[in-house]
Amino acid sequence: MRIPLSWLREYVRVDATTQEIAEALSVSTAEVNGVHRAGVTGELGLFRVGHVLEATKHPDADRLQLTSVDVGEDRPYSIVCGAWNFGAGAKVAVALPGATLPNGLVLERRKLRGELSEGMILAEDELDLGTDHTGIIVLDDALEPGTPLAEVLPLVDEVLDLDPTGNRPDLFAVYGVAREVAALLGGELAPMPGEDPEREGDEPVGIGIEDPEGCLRFIGRVFRDVTMGESPLWLKGRLRNAGVRSISNVVDVTNYVMLALGSPLHAYDLDLLRGGLVARRANEGEKLRTLDGAERTLSVEDLVIADGKRAVGLAGIMGGEETEVSASTKNVLLEAANFEPVGILRSSEHHALRTEGSNRWEKGVDPYVAGQAATYATQLIVELSGARWTGAEDVRANLPKPAVIRLRPERASAVIGLEVPAQEQAEILGRVGFERLQSGFRVPTWRARDVTREVDLIEEVARFKLPEVPFTLPRRQAMFGRLTRPQRLRRLAEDALLGAGYAEVYTPSFVADGDLRLPEPLSAEAAALRTVLYASLLEPARRNADAGEENVALFEVARVYRASGGDLPVERWHLAGIADGGFAEAKWAVEQVYSALGIEPTYERTSEAFLHPGKAARTAEGWLGELHPTVLDGTWSAFELDLDALAEAAPQVAAFEPVSPYPEVRQDLAFVVDEEVSAAELLAAIREAAGELLRELEVFDEYRGEQIGEGKRSLAFRLAFGSPEGTLTDEDVAPVRASIVDALATRFGAVLRA
Amino acid sequence: MDKVATVDPTDLQQEALSAAAEARTLAALNEVRIHYLGRSSALKLALRNVRDRETGMTLNAVRETVEAALTAREEELARAELEERLVTERVDVTLPAQLLGPPKLRPRGTLHPSTLVRRDVEDIFLGLGYEIVDGREVETTRYNFDALGFPDWHPARSPRASLFLDDHTVLRTETSPAQIHKMEERRPPIYMVSIGRVYRRDTIDATHFPIFHQFEGLAIDEGITLADLKGTLLHVMRELYGPDREMRFRTHYFPFTEPSMEPDVSCFNCGGAGCPICKHSGWIEMGGSGVVDPYLYEFVGWGPEEYTGFAFGMGIERTAQLRYGIAGIRPFWENDLRFLRQFR
């Protein structure tokens, strides 16, 4: 919402500077995006009223005039001008050399076709006051030459760019903002603008409301003998500064009153209407060509304004093209209404049509302000178009009664954490329009949607006291504050991967396909929620490798989503990684994670289409393997583990036993076995055969060679034996060793190497 | 010549297709190709002697069909040969990594800047005695909107703003649904921060991505005040941005707080004098905050005045941007190692 300051100050008399107004509004009312200057930039004193002393044809150019203009200096200025709609004696708007026009052009003293020109006689478009370039602006004859032009024309204004929140429709109006400024800075608020002129007749209008849910109020007013034309410069200037294009006097009035009071209006060409106007639901399939030229197919969801024959406007959003006012309009029907917000929002979304009007209606406009809007527009239409006002109707559905809400001042102070005296609270509320009654505060109609409870009144008080509220901490009676076990383990797993050289990445939750599809996908690649993480890592891995990275190892911790059959999907935390290099890379990373979490994993051979058939394993919580060469160019390995499952598998408390004072006996054993026998099977068998005395066991070497034979390999194990009862001797260990050798020979045909 | 000219195209095609299907190796397939499509194949000879357009078209169609069949079979065989080779590369997956590779020695990895911020935020709130809650990402509209007092007209309820799975299910648009779940789970005191991914239907550009991360706090207890919100956030902001930071609060509107405020922190870059980081205002916008709307208490079945509380929400990426001076949102999702490795 752009608020020209000159307009604002018309409604509120206050000493504060623009900066102070902006500050106060931004803290207590709505965000201020900035204050900018609209219109003429640079030195204003170079824009003057000029008196044309002489005007003759340029000797060398038929289309140019040579003028001599009194601009209040001790000598007249020579100015070459291309317009002919004035002559000697006219009072005109002059910009002197050095002046900067709104379009950025800086005027210079220069020769035009051989004749000196010291400045410019201005047309509307050069001051950004309109698009008219056909003639220069002719001013009131009574003006003194040299008078600053800014005193006569809206040359410049400061504009406040306010961004009100959706709960404050009253702030989408200059008057509403003025009301806030008056309350915040102790200014004096003028009464709402607009006074009904004399009505010259009492012709019927024929207004009706068929849908009282959608249309709460419908005012229609008839104007006869309208002279369509351009708006005066003051009006054009205001609209320009508020960011609205000037169209014609009648249309400009509807826009101006909307900006002033916040209630949108619409003007119809009365002679193009067939009978009176009603607010009703559209018929299914009904057609309407709106002002933007688009033909729209309506449904019963849409509220329309219709005459006796057809829809003539999409209510509150946009009027129809067939009945719009134009240069040839003679008689006008003005609509000032009130529409229910949600319906307007739905319609405007459905037709992808947002307008200044719909933007206000969808937030909920005060139905009581429609009357004043009609009045102000009537006054301006009569003033600016010379029309006669000849008919008026005001149809109301059930207008909401203003609520009266009780406020306990001590409750307000308790919630805010600042003692605000009851008297002060009442004063604050009074300043923003809450009337104090015996039973509480009556909510002003323009705040009725937002303020419905005591806590809403407390907010009103609080927003005026924000800077004074102290900084305190809660006085706690109970303390807690610790990561949950899964959260602690997640950090441990992440840190383990850092140690293994992996960099953490964040990839989107979306993929092309999955259990849970988005009915309206973001894109073909983002159409469903992912069920696995590793696939999202392929692209960043490839991209980093393509960029010449020689050490690409990435991991991600994030959710995956699977349909559960119930209302909501199952979400689980997963941990996935990818690294350049073979199977050992993934194996190393997974070993680090398991070791960090204190879990002893079991690896089993597995097969997945995306994994190398000979280099893929699974654990109870996930998988790891070398990627199949068709998945990604080069040799890559990857893994994915279910972190929630890992958290369940991780031991709650470390299993401790006292350290034995007796030294251990260490032995290395190497066995030759068939290739198919895995190290894990041998380790399990050794553990089983060794019994209680075995303290440690690991495989430390793998060997293949001619002595061992085709299809066979040797695996070497390191064993440590010990007992809490005493020092073991080789003799104590010999039978254990024998039973190991025996067990492996029996079960796997393993042969002990000498 | 006669024999060639009278070759039956249908028979020839049939014969070639069976031969391709029967080839068991790439080498055998190559023989088939030479026999049926080679320089001196019957088909090539016939094509060379074509007199009329119709015969030419028929023979060319045969050639194309056979060509396609050969290519398809070639891929099949290549894939099979690759599989065969891969099986022979088999390793004992149960061996320790050190015996399998050994794995590369890599320099220490790095956490994503968002995780660094996340951990800091978690630690700051743990220090204040808060729980950290992850919460679920797919939510019912009841928890994501209704429970949080989103009015019907609120734009977030539109599929243009939010990502719906169906009419009742939506990817959470903020992490606050987790707070309602906690409130349903137990009575106050509740001091919690929910952190994680949230989703909006945003078009990807320099500053927007449909996913980002939030941290949202909730404190509900007896006697909590708006002043406590100010004090708590001042502490947190000073922990994150330095001990000299000041704060101001501006009134705002959020569905589930009343009063609602936007907290600003004095610019750590210019100290308030004005610079591009604070858009020359001296203040940096941090997110949203406010006093918990009693509507929430009623939603979970508590009395409207048994407790009071405050809530606030801020962005993880935004915090990281401010902290590290990262411009825009793209670097957070590009996963460029040259970027990531700097966060040691």
Ligand SMILES: [Zn+2]
């Ligand atoms: Zn700054």
